[in-house]
Amino acid sequence: MSLPIQQVDENDRPIGSTTKQEAWDNGHIHRIVRIMLEDGQGNVLLQHRDPAKDIFPDCWDNSSAGHVDAGEDYDEAAARELREELGVTNVPLEVLGTYRSDETWKGHRFNRFTRCYRATISGTPDPQEPGKIDGVRWFALHQIKALVRDHPDQVSDGLRQVVEKYY
Numbered sequence: 001m002s003l004p005i006q007q008v009d010e011n012d013r014p015i016g017s018t019t020k021q022e023a024w025d026n027g028h029i030h031r032i033v034r035i036m037l038e039d040g041q042g043n044v045l046l047q048h049r050d051p052a053k054d055i056f057p058d059c060w061d062n063s064s065a066g067h068v069d070a071g072e073d074y075d076e077a078a079a080r081e082l083r084e085e086l087g088v089t090n091v092p093l094e095v096l097g098t099y100r101s102d103e104t105w106k107g108h109r110f111n112r113f114t115r116c117y118r119a120t121i122s123g124t125p126d127p128q129e130p131g132k133i134d135g136v137r138w139f140a141l142h143q144i145k146a147l148v149r150d151h152p153d154q155v156s157d158g159l160r161q162v163v164e165k166y167y
Contacts, residue, residue: 007032012098012113017070024108031068032114033078034158035093036166037086040120043138044167046084047127049156050134054135055108056156062116063136064088065158073096074115085133086125092118096166103157116162135165141167 004017051058066081127133
């Protein structure tokens with residue numbers, strides 16, 4: 001059972017809570033965080049989504065990503081997602097930017113504000129959530145750009161958006 005997520009208005013001001021499913025079904029505006037982990041040598045860590053996931057199964061995604069829970073702010077959600085998904089804690093996060101998107105994928109409407117972060121780490125973290133992430137891998141930036149360009153069916157919408165906007 002997932003926690004309610006933060007619902008916001010057109011100006012990204014909190015107005016209540018909703019479930020992910022209600023947001024996807026009804027187009028409620030909500031918040032997402034996306035984190036790109038870099039190694040300081042031009043490589044970016046991507047996570048591979050489990051084939052059983054309901055949204056973008058078997059696709060490459062940002063290093064870490066997730067919904068902002070009701071009552072949480074972007075920074076709290078980013079730190080929580082890194083800890084829950086990859087076991088990464090206490091890394092300084094740099095905000096790359098916040099953007100609005102409204103797209104539909106297989107009947108799910110993703111009407112949201114996304115705040116993207118970047119951090120530099122050493123070593124390769126281990127996925128902490130079996131059934132959600134089935135692996136991680138370092139990619140050179142040119143490989144990620146080629147993946148997004150040449151194989152859009154193998155990447156999440158969020159990875160595509162972040163690469164197009166910030167990389």
